[in-house]
C-alpha cells in the first residue's frame with residue numbers, strides 16, 4: 529500500500545492528537561504519492577490555525593527549528609530533513625474579478641479542497657483521528673489520475689477566475705504527467721484565456737519552463753496554442769505556423785519543425801536554456817522570409833535577427849538578462865555554422881573560428897544542430913549525420929592541438945600597451961585583433977614568439993616602435 533513516508537507526518541499526527549485538532553496532508557504530496565513521483569514540498573492543512581500548529585510541530589521536533597510565519601497568508605513553514613513543510617489553516621477563499629488578492633475566511637476541510645485547482649490536487653490524507661491514512665477524495669481525483677485526466681473540482685470558470693495562472697498549470701500538469709485536459713475544463717481555458725494578462729510574467733514563465741522541461745514539451749506547447757494561451761506571452765511562436773506556396777514551391781512549417789527540434793533536445797538534455805535555444809532557433813524565419821524566383825524560399829540572416837529577437841523576448845517576459853540570455857543568443861546566432869562547415873571543404877581555420885566563437889558551448893551547439901535535422905528523407909538525414917560526425921572529429925582534432933575553448937591569444941592588451949608605451953587606444957585594439965585573426969586563420973602558430981613578431985610588424989605599420 530502506498531504511504532506517506534516523511535518523518536514529519538508522525539510528529540504532526542501526535543501533536544494534532546495532543547491539541548485535539550485535525551491535520552491533513554494535501555495537494556502535491558498526496559498526488560505524487562499515488563503517482564509514485566518524488567515530491568518537493570509537503571503541504572499540511574489543519575482545521576484551525578496553521579501558524580500555531582506549525583509552531584507546535586516545530587517545537588516537538590527541536591527547539592532549534594526556525595519557523596517562517598506569513599501572517600497575511602495565514603501560513604507558516606519550516607525546513608526539516610531536506611524538505612520544506614508548509615502549514616495552513618483550512619480556508620474558504622474567493623477572489624475579486626479585478627485582482628488576485630483573495631478574501632480569505634476560515635473554513636472546513638471540504639471548503640479548502642473546493643478551492644484547489646484540479647481533482648488530482650484536491651486529495652487529502654488525515655494524519656490523525658479514526659480515518660488516519662485513508663485518502664479523502666471528494667471529486668474523483670483518484671479515478672482521474674487513473675484515467676490520466678486534468679479536471680477542475682468545481683465549475684472550471686470559477687476555478688480559473690479565482691486564479692488564472694491555473695490555466696497554465698493545467699497545461700503544465702498535462703505536459704509533465706502525460707495527461708489530457710477534459711473538454712469541459714479545456715473549453716473554460718479557451719473562454720478565459722485573456723485573463724492570463726493579469727498574471728505576472730514571472731509566474732507564467734515559471735510554468736512555461738516546467739512545460740519545456742517535461743518529457744515531451746510539444747504536448748504542452750500545442751495545448752497552450754489550442755487553448756489560446758500562447759498568444760498572450762509568446763506570439764512569435766505562433767507566427768512560425770503555416771506553409772506558403774509560390775509557383776508550386778513551399779517551405780517547411782517552421783512551427784512543426786521547431787516543436788520537433790525541442791522534443792529531440794528534451795529527450796537528451798534537461799538543460800532548460802538549451803531547450804529555449806531550440807525553441808527560438810528559427811524564431812526570425814517569418815520576418816526574414818523572401819521568395820526568390822531562382823532559388824525559392826530564403827530566410828537570410830534569420831540567425832542574426834533571431835538572436836536579437838531572443839533579447840527582446842527575454843526582456844518582455846522579464847527573464848534573466850544574464851549569461852543565460854547570452855547563451856541562448858549565442859546558440860541561435862551560431863546554429864547554422866556547423867552545417868555550413870560541412871558544405872565546404874572543412875578548413876582548419878573555419879573550425880578554429882567556430883571553436884573560438886562557441887567556446888565551452890560547442891557541445892551544446894552541436895547537439896542543437898543535430899536535432900535541427902528533421903528531414904523525413906532518410907538518405908538526407910544519413911548524409912547530414914555523417915557530415916556532423918566529420919565536423920565533430922575535426923573539432924576534436926583542432927581542440928586537441930590548439931586548446932581553443934576559452935582561449936586567449938598569447939599576447940594581451942596590457943603587453944601591447946607596455947611594449948609601445950601606449951594607453952588604452954584604438955591602436956591596441958587593431959594589433960590585438962590582428963594577432964587573434966592571424967592565429968585563428970593559421971597564418972601564425974598559437975605561441976608567444978610568433979605572436980610577438982606579428983605584433984612588431986603590425987605596430988610598425990601604425991608607425992609604432994617598442995620603447
Ligand code: CTP
Pocket residue numbers: 554555556557568569571643644645646649650691693694697
Ligand atoms: N494550488 C492551487 N492553485 C494554485 C496553486 C496551487 O489550487 N494556483 C494548490 C493545489 O492543490 C496544489 C497545492 O496548492 O497541489 C500546492 O501547490 P504547488 O506547491 O504550487 O504545486 P504542487 O501541486 O505541489 O506541484 P509542484 O510541486 O509540481 O509545483
